Amino acid sequence: MKSLKVLISGAGCAGPALAFWLARVGHRVTVVERNTSLRTSGAQIDIRNQGVEIIKRMDLLEKIREKLVYEKGAQFINSAGEVTVTLGTGNQAATSEYEIMRGDLVNILYNETKDHDNVKYIFGETVERYDEKDDKVVVQFSDGSHDSFDLLVGADGQGSHIRSTILPPGSNEYRKLGVYIAYWFIPHIETDTNYFTFYSCPGRRSILRRWHEHSDTQVYCVFKDTCNPxxxxxLMKAPVETQKKFWVEKFHDAGWETSRFLAGLDNTTNFYCQEIVQVTTDTWSRGRVVLLGDAAHCPSPMTGLGTTSSLIGAYVLAGELTQNSxxxxxxxxxxxxxxxxxxxEAQEISSFNLRLMFPQSQWAINARLAALRFLCWLGIPSFLERFANDTSPWKMPHYPALDKDEKS
Structure with a gap:
């Protein structure tokens, strides 16, 4: 095997996961991150399907289990806060067996790689530009320094700068879903249960509540609007206070505990809003530059498969680079x-399902709840969850070279 010198742009989940596999078999890796320190903020994420097999192959299952967020299941409530439908956890359920805060997973992956002899992290820098010369890619960093690598990996998220440099002119890289989300943390109170709680109100609006630790409750406000992109x-370019004001105006009449949730915006230190999109480019690589994770194929939070596909992608890329170095x-x-x-497969979201997720009227909300109650009475959700461990026809490849740390 030829030892490669690889630069990874982005120290989220995908970048350090790739660094883990590459360093294990002797490749030399540099990870550059634009933030001045590891970004450990973010909401709750999950690991599903073949992603669980990946963390087993990384020998990280126990470390991840120690940080899991325990959720009993998912509940749908009405405007009075009354539970109308309760669902369990499962591989294909709304809440999985492997729920974890983004920051905890990022820390685990970083700690597994930061002290490895073959891995170097650079914070507070970006890839300013690069040129491919002969059998190398020569990179200029934002501090003016230069270095050459065998490969540059863009693992810099759905708004990837690296992706913009390899796409053909006029490429349509996003599938816009017309869905917008904001999340923030508020102080936990006794009635905030450890169920993933769903509440819908007229106007294609939904509020989600999750509880990940004793002191904090997560609030998510989501709405669908295809008319005002x-x-x-x-709004995304406006100051944070202007963004918060928008969400207050959008949800002030939503009912349930919305007044409490919106009041929490005043003091929250963890606020973020974004348009939910999918990255659907056909171009994942050009020359000695390749995309990974959300930069290549963000499936959106609507699918619950963003983290899983990033972890699997890191394993596949490392395996192919090692087999064909x-x-x-x-x-x-x-x-x-x-x-x-x-x-x-992960990016499949039908327009019908989007309409089902965001009912326009109270009548449609009530009809959806009635249908869910009927399905639960028939036992269909439980039946599906029992047989959902291998719902994907895609089979995980096996790269024997990645099985053992050759330097140990």
């Missing part, structure tokens, strides 16, 4: 061919 684009074009071609079917 420009308005929200402008002397033929990078072949390695990147095999990475695309192997992973693309899983990504296509």
């Amino acid at each position: 420009d308005k929200f684009d402008e 002397d033929d990078l074009p072949l390695a990147l071609k095999r990475y695309d061919e192997t992973l693309r079917p899983l990504v296509n």
Whole structure:
């Protein structure tokens, strides 16, 4: 195996996961992160399907279990706060067996790689530009320094700068779903249960509540609007206080405990809002540059498969690079061919399901709750959860070279 020198842009989940696998077999890795320190904020995420197998292969199952957020299941409530439907946990359920805060997973992956002889982290810097020369990619960093690498990996999220440098002119890289979300943390009170709680109100609006620790409750406000995309684009560029005011105005009449949730915006230290999109580009690599995770194929939070597909993608990319280290074009071609079917599957969201998630009227909300109650009475959700451990036809590849740390 030829030892590769690899630069990874982005120290979220996907980048350190790739660094883990590459360093294990002797490749030399540099991870550059634009933030001045590890960004450990963020909401609750989950690991599903073959992603659980990946963390087992990384020998991280017990460390992740120690940080899991325990949720009994999911509940749908009405405007009076009364529970109308209760669902359990499961591989394909609204809440999975492997729920974890984003910051905890990022810390685990970082701590597993930061002291490795083959891994170097650089914080507070970005890839300013790069040029491919002969058999190298020469990178200029934002501090003016230069270095050369065998491969540059863009693991810099759904708004990836690296992706913008390899796409053909005029590429349509996003599938817009017309869905917008904000989340923040508020002080926990006794009635905030450890159920993933769903509440819908007229106007295609929903509020979600989750509890991940004794002191904090997570609040998510979500709505669907396909008529005013420009308005929200402008909002994303506005000051945080202007963004908060928008969400107050949007949800002030939503009912349930909304007044308490919105009041929590005044003192929260963890607020974030975004448009929910999917990254659907056909181009994952060009020359010695390749995309990974959300930068390549963000499926959106609507699918619950963003973290899972990123972890699997890191394993597949590392495996193909190791098996074909002397033929990078072949390695990147095999990475695309192997992973693309899983990504296509993960990104499936029908317009019908989107309408079902965001009812327009109270009548439609009541009809959805009645249908869920009827399905639960028939036992269909429980039946499906019991047989959901292998619902994907995509089969996980096995790369024997990644099985053992050759330097240990």
